[in-house]
Amino acid sequence: MSRPAKVIIDLSALQHNLHIAQQCQSGRNIVAVLKANAYGHGAIEVAQSLQAHVSKFAVSSIEEAIQLREAGIEKSILLLEGCFNSSELHLCQQQHFEIVVHNTKQIDDLIAAELSAPLAVWVKVDTGMHRLGLSVDDAREQILRLHLHSNIAQPIVLMTHMASADLLEEEYTSAQYAQFIKLKQDVLDHMGDVLTSIENSGTMLGWPNIVSDMCRPGIMLYGLSPFSQPHNVSDQLRPVMSLVSEVIAIRTIEAGEKVGYGSTWTAHRRTRIATVAIGYGDGYPRNAKNGTPVLVNGERAELAGRVSMDMLTVDITDLGEVAIGDSVELWGQNLNANEVASYADTIGYELVTRMPIRVPKHYLP
Numbered sequence: 554m555s556r557p558a559k560v561i562i563d564l565s566a567l568q569h570n571l572h573i574a575q576q577c578q579s580g581r582n583i584v585a586v587l588k589a590n591a592y593g594h595g596a597i598e599v600a601q602s603l604q605a606h607v608s609k610f611a612v613s614s615i616e617e618a619i620q621l622r623e624a625g626i627e628k629s630i631l632l633l634e635g636c637f638n639s640s641e642l643h644l645c646q647q648q649h650f651e652i653v654v655h656n657t658k659q660i661d662d663l664i665a666a667e668l669s670a671p672l673a674v675w676v677k678v679d680t681g682m683h684r685l686g687l688s689v690d691d692a693r694e695q696i697l698r699l700h701l702h703s704n705i706a707q708p709i710v711l712m713t714h715m716a717s718a719d720l721l722e723e724e725y726t727s728a729q730y731a732q733f734i735k736l737k738q739d740v741l742d743h744m745g746d747v748l749t750s751i752e753n754s755g756t757m758l759g760w761p762n763i764v765s766d767m768c769r770p771g772i773m774l775y776g777l778s779p780f781s782q783p784h785n786v787s788d789q790l791r792p793v794m795s796l797v798s799e800v801i802a803i804r805t806i807e808a809g810e811k812v813g814y815g816s817t818w819t820a821h822r823r824t825r826i827a828t829v830a831i832g833y834g835d836g837y838p839r840n841a842k843n844g845t846p847v848l849v850n851g852e853r854a855e856l857a858g859r860v861s862m863d864m865l866t867v868d869i870t871d872l873g874e875v876a877i878g879d880s881v882e883l884w885g886q887n888l889n890a891n892e893v894a895s896y897a898d899t900i901g902y903e904l905v906t907r908m909p910i911r912v913p914k915h916y917l918p
């Protein structure tokens with residue numbers, strides 16, 4: 554017998570979501586974002602499933618890229634934050650990693666390096682996110698240093714990242730895009746050739762007029778909408794991850810009795826409580842509120858009492874027959890992680906990404 558808490562990763566849902574991404578992009582190149590262990594889904598397995606259908610992969614560090622190479626993934630891999638240290642540049646060249654440069658220190662190091670072959674370089678421009686990237690003016694200047702330099706493959710890629718693409722009424726996204734297009738035109742005038750990359754999932758799904766040569770979908774591949782509102786295309790995505798477990802105890806308590814640590818939940822009637830083998834040690838958020846939906850045998854029940862490390866408790870009074878060993882879904886194909894996240898003051902991105910190693914993953918083809 555093993556502990557019933559597990560994650561099910563449905564690779565057919567991943568393929569379904571990839572098709573939606575391909576339709577959004579009508580044939581442009583897809584760089585599938587696999588950072589943070591593919592948002593908790595398992596970077597190697599996700600890469601194996603996607604590699605025949607996308608142009609490149611993107612991760613956040615050389616360690617994540619090496620993990621994919623060691624697993625036999627041969628596609629080009631982009632390091633979204635570039636090299637953290639110039640000593641990584643040679644390895645990038647050997648392993649066919651493409652690098653982002655987002656500050657002048659990285660560009661100085663790249664120009665000073667003795668490389669035997671050019672590296673593919675993505676120049677990150679800050680058009681309003683104010684997290685990473687060169688200002689538009691600095692980018693114009695620095696790109697001239699990179700142009701035709703022997704360490705740098707041509708054409709370079711000009712990239713930016715949208716701050717508010719999930720807010721469909723925001724003018725901010727259009728303003729960022731306008732700045733980017735102006736810079737692109739300047740670069741084209743000076744250098745004749747440049748590639749571009751803009752879109753994350755929110756931009757792909759919500760801003761069809763924003764197009765670049767290479768889009769960078771993350772969350773949509775995993776089947777979660779980047780939007781907090783219903784959205785016609787996002788609502789067709791299928792969640793790839795389901796977090797499931799089983800009922801391991803059932804009891805009836807009287808009105809007025811309390812459940813769990815800190816006695817934060819009080820029965821207002823005679824209540825049946827099911828205990829489920831899953832807790833914050835399995836990536837379920839401890840701050841999920843009383844009332845957070847939990848599916849027991851596919852029926853909606855409500856979290857009752859604080860989440861413990863290995864267990865949580867659910868009010869099943871209004872459900873049909875429930876027995877020890879019955880199935881529970883915490884989020885996944887039948888209960889959207891974004892909905893659960895809204896009860897824990899977070900977003901679906903965080904719930905899936907912070908899945909700990911102790912929860913075994915089962916891959917469905």
Ligand SMILES: *Cc1c(COP(=O)(O)O)cnc(C)c1O
Pocket residue numbers: 586588633714752753754755769770771772773779
């Ligand atoms: C994480 C990331 C993405 C993917 O974002 P999603 O919202 O998950 O689609 C794209 N580009 C960059 C630079 C990122 O860091």
